[in-house]
Amino acid sequence: xxxKIQKLYDNLYDKGACLIAFSDVSGxxxxxxxxxxxxxxYKLNDYILQGIDDKPTYxxxxxxxxxxxxxxxxxxxxxxxxxxxxxxxxxxxxxxxSDSDRYAGAFPHKTAAVLxxxxxxxxxxxxVTPRWGSKIRLATVLTDYPLGVTNSPIFSGxxxxxxxxxxxxxxxxxxxxxxxxxxxxxxxxxEKCSRYMKEHFQNxxxxxxxxxxxxxxxxxxxx
Ligand code: SF4
Ligand code: SF4
Numbered sequence: 001x002x003x004k005i006q007k008l009y010d011n012l013y014d015k016g017a018c019l020i021a022f023s024d025v026s027g028x029x030x031x032x033x034x035x036x037x038x039x040x041x042y043k044l045n046d047y048i049l050q051g052i053d054d055k056p057t058y059x060x061x062x063x064x065x066x067x068x069x070x071x072x073x074x075x076x077x078x079x080x081x082x083x084x085x086x087x088x089x090x091x092x093x094x095x096x097x098s099d100s101d102r103y104a105g106a107f108p109h110k111t112a113a114v115l116x117x118x119x120x121x122x123x124x125x126x127x128v129t130p131r132w133g134s135k136i137r138l139a140t141v142l143t144d145y146p147l148g149v150t151n152s153p154i155f156s157g158x159x160x161x162x163x164x165x166x167x168x169x170x171x172x173x174x175x176x177x178x179x180x181x182x183x184x185x186x187x188x189x190x191e192k193c194s195r196y197m198k199e200h201f202q203n204x205x206x207x208x209x210x211x212x213x214x215x216x217x218x219x220x221x222x223x
Contacts (some may be wrong), residue, residue, distance in 0.1 A: 008081050016134060018043040019075055021116035022149040025142070028115075030107045033157065034090065034142035036149065037112035039072050042067050044135040044214070052215040053148030054169065064137075068094040071139040078141045087145040094139045109138035114180070116149075120156040121178040124164035124213040125188035130157060133219030155179070157219065164213040170196030173213065 001009065005022075012020045019041030025031040044067060051057045075091035081090035092107040110127045114120060119129035126134040156177050165175040172193040176186060184190065198207035214220065 004085060005145075006090045007203065010080060011070050011081075011112040012040060012074055015074055015077070016042060016070060018128070019118055019136065019138075021112075021113065021118045022147045023112045023115035023117075024147075024149055024151050025112055025115060028108075030111075030113055031142055032090065032107075034088075034144055035109075036145065036147040037115070038078055038141040038143065038147075039109065039113045039116050039118065040071060040078065040139045040141070041113070041118070041129075041132070041136045042071050042074070042138075043132050044137065044153065046135070049135060049211065049215050049220070052211045054212070056201055056204050056209045056211045058204060060211050061209050062081070064205070064209050064211075067137050071137060075141050082141070082143050082145050085145065087143060089141050089143040089145070092140040092142065094137055107140055107142065110139045112140050114153050115136055115151040117154055119156060120158075121187075122156070122164065122217065123162070123175055123177060123187060123211045124168075124217065124218055125160050125178075125184060126164075126213060127191075128157065128217065128219055130154075130219070133221075134214050135220050147210060163216045163218060167212050167216040168193075169200070169212065 009020045017040050021039040023037050025037040026035045048059050048063045071094035079089040079091040122128040128134045165173045169190050172189045173185050178187050197210050
């Protein structure tokens with residue numbers, strides 16, 4: 001990491017990011033020709049997540065939106081910082097559906113995060129890290145700044161665990177390990193998940209959050 005990127009790293013960390021990771025995304029179709037990605041992760045609050053049982057809470061809905069807004073600010077800062085170094089950068093917001101798939105963003109945050117070697121895509125379809133479990137939300141900044149990183153993804157740590165599969169009230173989680181390059185619907189029925197949230201949690205979080213599969217993941221309870 002050169003001095004300029006070290007400074008960016010330190011500033012993002014000081015502003016609240018728990019994860020700042022780099023990857024080579026030159027082989028990723030949605031990367032729009034950018035060779036590198038900077039993944040920014042923000043850890044969700046333990047106390048608020050503990051309040052989730054068989055439904056989300058108002059506190060979780062507010063926290064979810066606040067964290068997304070904070071991630072967008074961090075990504076905007078990162079985008080500007082790189083631009084001032086006279087390189088091109090393009091931020092992907094934490095939560096913004098694309099035109100072609102309303103259950104996916106313009107660029108898959110989890111793909112870059114996995115390529116950075118920081119974690120894996122769990123059976124839940126969530127990004128899971130050894131350190132923070134799935135209690136982490138992501139934003140991405142694509143760039144041509146010569147980060148010079150190579151990818152070293154880690155193996156899935158889900159193993160025999162099926163906690164999220166058993167807990168999902170929508171039956172949306174298939175229960176298979178994710179295989180890189182496979183479509184998301186091999187592990188998760190996003191339409192089922194969304195429909196359940198709309199039908200059952202409309203009064204909490206306008207039917208757009210749930211959090212049950214996050215709350216039960218054993219990696220989230222490691223100290
Ligand atoms: S968010 Fe809720 S409904 Fe959707 S997959 Fe997770 S547990 Fe199931
Ligand atoms: S609950 Fe278990 S199976 Fe689901 S993502 Fe977490 S570790 Fe993987």
